[in-house]
Amino acid sequence: MTPTAATDTQQQLDTVFNALQSGQALLPDSPQNVMEVVGILKSYGIVLQAYAENLIYIADHQFLVLFPFFKYFNGEFSWGKLWRHWFHDRINFEYAEYCLRVMLWHGGGGLDAYLDSEEFVGLAKKAIAAKTADNPMMRLLNYLFPEFLPEVVRQWAYYSGLGQFWTVMYPIFLTLSDEYDAGRITTISQVVAHIRNGLVADASKPITYSVEIDGQTYDILPASAGLTFLMDTAVPYVEAIFLRGTPFFGTVSYNAQAQQISPEQSEFGYGALFADPLPTGAAGIPPTLVMQDMRHYLPDYLLKFYQQKNRGEDDLRVKICETFQKSMFCVTTAAITGLTPYPWDTTNSTEKEANGEFYQAWLQRLQTSQLITVQNT
Template sequence: MPVIPADLTVQGGRLTTAELGQRLLSGQTLVADSAEQRLQVVGVLESYGAVLDAYSTNLIFQAERQFLNPFPLLKYLDGDPSPARIWRNLRHDRINYEYAEYCMKTMLWHGTGGLDGYLDSTDFAAGCAGIIAAKLRRDPLLALLHPLFPGFLPELIRAAATTHALGQFWRVMSDLFLALAVEEREGRIGTMAAVVEYIRQGLVQASAAPITYAVELGGQRHWVLPPEAGLSFLMDVAVPYVEAVFLRGTPFFGTVSFNAQAQQIAPDQARFAYGALYADPLPTMGAGIPPSLLMHDMARHLPETLHRWYDQHGRGEGDIHVNICRSFQKAMFCVTEAAIQGTMPHGLACSEASQQAANQAYASAWAERLAVARTDCLTESHWVRPNPALA
């Protein structure tokens, strides 16, 4: 079982393991269906889609244009080092790409799924050797450093591969979330079940899309993630992303101190439970705190309908980041549910006993993990009250 720190905030009762398993097997959505719930989920996914568009562009730029650059000082400029762009960055009038890097490092560190398996393979090591040899012929500084620190450049290549793969994953998810918002506005999506089904279909349609990555060095193309590796979108990147970011995560500085000696941090990474589905909705807006960085970005891209709803509930702008965080948690449960449904061993309508048993075991395993997550956010929005200043 995961090591769960004590909740700092409580919104209401949690669903039991049995209730979660029943919902997953019956096709009933984890997030309760209502107009307000759909407004929050679809609206926050629309803003998230806009942010992921920027994250994806920057991660792919870093992986392709800042490859093996030990001092990537301009990595957040997306290739636009104009004085105006640099000034905006210095004033922090920009997207917080640090959150995207946090997710990449979390995936790289937890190392689950087919992508990590390939990064540990002899084929990847051989590819790294060829890339490093080509790079050292043109970079005297790295040629001096590599014999002293032979593990440094291979690790940079592993990070670049994870960066590019995450950028490809977020490219698909950005398009999916923005298209979902259009479908909902045009009246083609009117229930929470339809929201989950739309996301599930998008994941399934992209499931077999190949994940590849190559770099140009001295006019020659070198494969980092070649087509022969057979990496695909769903099982090799999407599922490991859910495992690393939604479930495991990492304890981050800034809000809560954990005592590792008192076993408040599990020695086993598989038991980590600091991801988005377990997190307390406390974006303090302190520098460097991952959820705060993301909520700040999403606040800049909120659709007007959701922004107006936040203004009319709670304390308006005073706690908008906390409200975004809570809505985002609901949305991530929807995405997780869609991923579970998309990877279920058999269709929910199957009739054979062996297939039903396989589905039961799969749903039970997920239900056990989700039962200790923040399922108190799945019910109606009782945590908000009409803003008395606007009543």
């Protein structure tokens, strides 16, 4: 980066910092940005509802089914649905599984810590014993590889945890659209406030998970673990999906000698806020799936906006990704301002200074993301 470019970047970061200090957002306020963000979050809310319902179905009804061939059917199999599945005329539930596996791999938060606890191991073994009681092959597998099935149970816990997280999030996005349609949402600050209020309202919502085996209930994530929506699912989700992510095959070399991927997971910057929309829209890259899903539910006003831009619908997934990144900076703003050491709108100078240090740390983390790009689009 040239000295001039570095100076321009720092000036823009200072502008964003001042915006945060004054209660504004990481994304600049404009009627176009409001329209794009609300429209894409409406589409995303519809898709998230489908994702959440499927994850919870798998967690509750496919527990320790190692080859769940029909897990995407939510218990409602038909040949017509299978045909549509084969020809991809459906919601791409694989993206939801990609997200839960990224969360499982990166870890963080109380859910990750609990899944490494002795209490969880004990509960998992009880459920495994009940599930394999009438299955000699599964019992043999568990005997030969005693760590395998507990690890599978950890993954199933993330099916439920992520499903519960999205169950809270999708109504926030859908009601945001309703408020916009009614003329009550007109600024980016109002968008952020709506999302933040939803996060805070459910911050302490318990995250629990149990399965029923032969008529008996087995706890996997008991209420006594004290897991909650905000700190144990929302914050780890932001860290894993918005910030870290995973390197996309075909865009970087996985060869250790090439050293294109940091060996430290904490240094990963491949998440939704960092990804280049162009390779993100390429075939074989997981976020393409959610962009493909969202294109089916775009509000008419947003689709018309895309059609009027260069290339029309020819690069629709890329346009969706660019707008989606804008919306995720709004969600990130809601999370940041909801997690500040003191009330985000405090007028106390000492508290405001502490919040400022908190914001600066976040901006340092985000300076190599698409943050500067969205300031100018």
